[in-house]
Amino acid sequence: xxxxxxxxxxxxxxxxxxxxxxxxxxxxxxxxxxxxxxxxxxxxxxxxxxxxxxxxxxxxxxxxxxxxxxxxxxxxxxxxxxxxxxxxxxxxxxxxxxxxxxxxxxxxxxxxxxxxxxxxx
Amino acid sequence: xxxxxxxxxxxxxxxxxxxxxxxxxxxxxxxxxxxxxxxxxxxxxxxxxxxxxxxxxxxxxxxxxxxxxxxxxxxxxxxxxxxxxxxxxxxxxxxxxxxxxxxxxxxxxxxxxxxxxxxxxxxxxxxxxxxxxxxxxxxxxxxxxxxxxxxxxxxxxxxxxxxxxxxxxxxxxxxxxxxxxxxxxxxxxxxxxxxxxxxxxxxxxxxxxxxxxxxxxxxxxxxxxxxxxxxxxxxxxxxxxxxxxxxxxxxxxxxxxxxxxxxxxxxxxxxxx
Numbered sequence: 376x377x378x379x380x381x382x383x384x385x386x387x388x389x390x391x392x393x394x395x396x397x398x399x400x401x402x403x404x405x406x407x408x409x410x411x412x413x414x415x416x417x418x419x420x421x422x423x424x425x426x427x428x429x430x431x432x433x434x435x436x437x438x439x440x441x442x443x444x445x446x447x448x449x450x451x452x453x454x455x456x457x458x459x460x461x462x463x464x465x466x467x468x469x470x471x472x473x474x475x476x477x478x479x480x481x482x483x484x485x486x487x488x489x490x491x492x493x494x495x496x
Numbered sequence: 497x498x499x500x501x502x503x504x505x506x507x508x509x510x511x512x513x514x515x516x517x518x519x520x521x522x523x524x525x526x527x528x529x530x531x532x533x534x535x536x537x538x539x540x541x542x543x544x545x546x547x548x549x550x551x552x553x554x555x556x557x558x559x560x561x562x563x564x565x566x567x568x569x570x571x572x573x574x575x576x577x578x579x580x581x582x583x584x585x586x587x588x589x590x591x592x593x594x595x596x597x598x599x600x601x602x603x604x605x606x607x608x609x610x611x612x613x614x615x616x617x618x619x620x621x622x623x624x625x626x627x628x629x630x631x632x633x634x635x636x637x638x639x640x641x642x643x644x645x646x647x648x649x650x651x652x653x654x655x656x657x658x659x660x661x662x663x664x665x666x667x668x669x670x671x672x673x674x675x676x677x678x679x680x681x682x683x684x685x686x687x688x689x690x691x692x693x694x695x696x697x698x699x700x701x702x703x704x705x706x707x708x709x710x711x712x713x714x715x716x717x718x719x720x721x722x723x724x725x726x727x728x729x730x731x732x733x734x735x736x737x738x739x740x741x742x743x744x745x746x747x748x749x750x751x752x753x754x755x756x757x758x759x760x761x762x763x764x765x766x767x768x769x
Binding site for chain 2 (some may be wrong): 460461462465466469475476477478481484485488489491492
């Protein structure tokens with residue numbers, strides 16, 4: 376079973392995403408911000424990370440840059456999932472090492488096809 | 497809706513678009529035709545039915561037909577057929593047409609154009625190999641509205657996330673508010689025309705590759721056979737036909753044969769993988 380870390384400061388979004396991912400047979404863990412996510416990744420690298428952009432303490436893009444510098448941190452497939460929906464943000468995410476990008480609102484179809492495209496399904 | 501009205505509408509739709517509606521789909525007919533009745537300032541479906549019976553207004557009949565067609569589509573729908581196109585079909589046909597250097601592709605019942613543009617994106621990736629070639633993509637749909645949408649190439653945020661890898665979005669689309677428009681370069685690679693699959697297909701010319709996916713499922717057996725045989729007449733022996741995952745030619749026509757080991761791919765017999 377593949378693992379996915381869901382990083383979002385909204386409990387509701389985490390719950391919705393978790394439900395979709397569990398239906399796709401992922402074992403899910405959650406983090407409320409980038410700092411928590413980074414700590415979890417140091418302890419155990421997940422196969423996938425669904426990542427919000429705007430969060431308190433440490434935002435998604437800072438987390439991603441730190442993750443990619445960490446030993447083993449190039450392994451997880453990172454899929455952004457954010458309300459930031461302009462080209463500039465998308466390009467910034469891709470150059471920071473994101474594998475895919477979802478613009479909220481999302482549904483299970485979008486998550487499924489994006490995860491399939493990066494080879495997680 | 498009264499049974500005789502339902503039967504009248506379903507006969508009309510069968511004649512005009514091949515759509516087969518069984519009586520358990522009455523709810524679908526009602527929900528899709530209510531907006532048409534409103535558009536024509538009618539009180540409801542009774543008045544719509546009466547009008548259709550008494551006055552054969554072509555614009556009204558067209559609105560009814562369009563309202564009932566299904567326009568579901570997404571970029572790189574089902575993915576597999578597109579991998580197959582890139583890795584097998586395109587190289588094979590290029591080898592077979594090395595002197596002519598022309599390939600024509602048809603997206604039949606193209607809806608809002610995602611299939612045609614998915615193919616354009618693949619061809620764009622393969623541009624180096626295709627230098628000096630003329631590759632034409634033609635999309636057709638029974639709905640004038642869908643043809644216009646296809647030509648415009650403008651999609652919602654939701655649509656560009658269905659099947660389209662983010663790198664392709666960045667590479668080929670321009671953002672305009674909450675809409676995304678496909679680049680002029682890709683739009684130039686495809687042309688779109690309003691066309692009824694039940695009509696005469698010969699003016700469209702010959703096609704080496706035909707995508708006709710998830711269209712036949714709406715037709716009854718004889719109509720499926722008729723359409724497939726008409727498509728066959730527009731194709732060379734080594735051309736290929738793509739059908740949807742739930743569709744087959746078996747028991748419908750002898751013209752097309754499944755291509756060995758390639759699911760969803762059919763040919764008149766001359767395409768050897």
